[in-house]
Amino acid sequence: MKYTLGILLGLAALLSSCSRANEEKSAIAVPAKEMMMNAPPPSMEADKELNEGMPGPTLATPTAAVVAPARLLIYHADLRLKVENLPQASKRLDSLVQRNGGFLSAANEVREEEEWRQAMTIRVLPSRFRAMMAALGNLGTVEEKKLTTDDVTAQHADIAARLRTKRIVEQRYIALLARAKKISDVLEVEQKIGEVREEIESTESRIKTLNDEVAYSTISLVCYQPLAQPIPDAPVVSFSSRLVDSFYTGWTLITSVLIGVVAIWPFLLLGSAAWWAVKRWRRRLA
Structure with missing residues (x-):
């Protein structure tokens, strides 16, 4: 009887402990469920970290953009400038070329009656091409400008x-x-x-x-300075010179009239014949 009573008491204690454990589990499970329901959806970064830590397929990543090959471009310019002082413009030009990392590949200078001209070929890096063109335009008056770009890729x-x-x-x-x-x-x-x-x-x-x-763009530049033409002084003419010139002018006029009369001799002959015929006809009528 004592053994039976002890067994019953043990079973009662075991059942009570199990019920308390179930209550504690339910109390813990309810807040956890509420937290899961109220928690925000997982981000892409979290998914990425989870996928990186687990084997198997991962999230798709965007493919890298295709990089287009660099174009090979040749820049060329033809420029004609009118300057007031060619030697001064030439000094400024040398400074501009050195400042922009270029060089002169050819140069030619010609001085004529009407203008003083310099023709130059400038080579400059493509990155400094536009800056060089803008600086050259400030040297004088741009009379002609031509730009070309060739794609040789x-x-x-x-x-x-x-x-x-x-x-x-x-x-x-x-x-x-x-x-x-x-x-x-x-x-x-x-x-x-x-x-x-x-x-x-x-x-x-x-x-x-x-x-x-x-590698180096080309600028064909022509700078010129107009040269003033000297005006000769009017010669001083004396009275005797004017008299001789007048005599010569009169003689030229007389000879011109005589030559003109000789040149129209057919008309004079025909006029004389017509005048004689008219005069004779009038005499017959009288």
């Missing part, structure tokens, strides 16, 4: 591809030359190698020219 790529192909052909000819045994074959291959190398040198020269034109 495709042309440069085509020439570079041809150069690579020619170099591959050269290497193949060199390999054939190493395997050639006959003298005729050796001479023929060497001739082909020479022709290919000439084409390679020409292509390389063309690429260097394009690179130079792209």
Whole structure:
């Protein structure tokens, strides 16, 4: 009986402890549920961190933008300026060229009766091209201005591809030359190698020219200063000179009249004949 009573008391204590545990769990679960319901939705950053920490598929990331290749542009300008003082403008021009990191590739100076002119070719970096043009316009009066831009990107790529192909052909000819045994074959291959190398040198020269034109823009500048023409003084004419000149003028007039009369002799002859005929006709009537 005592054992039975002890067993019953133990079961009662166990049931009471289980009920208290269930109450505590329910009390804890309700606030947690409310917090989950009231919490804001997870952000993209949180999802990204969660996906990075877990295996399997991750969130999709935007693809990188395709970067367009740099364009190869050649800038060229033709500029004609009228200046008041050419030597002073030339000094200012040298200072502008040095300040903008350029250089003079050609220069020519001519002094004529009506103008004093300088023709120059200026090379400047493309980044300083517009600034250089604006500064040159302040040297004098712009009478002519022409700007051109050439896109040589495709042309440069085509020439570079041809150069690579020619170099591959050269290497193949060199390999054939190493395997050639006959003298005729050796001479023929060497001739082909020479022709290919000439084409390679020409292509390389063309690429260097394009690179130079792209690296430095070209400005063809003409500066000129008008020169005043001297007016000669009026000569002093004496009385005797004027008298001789008048005599000569009168003689010229007389000779001109005489020559004119001689020139119209047919009309004088016809007029005289008509006058004689009219006079005779009147006499018959009388």
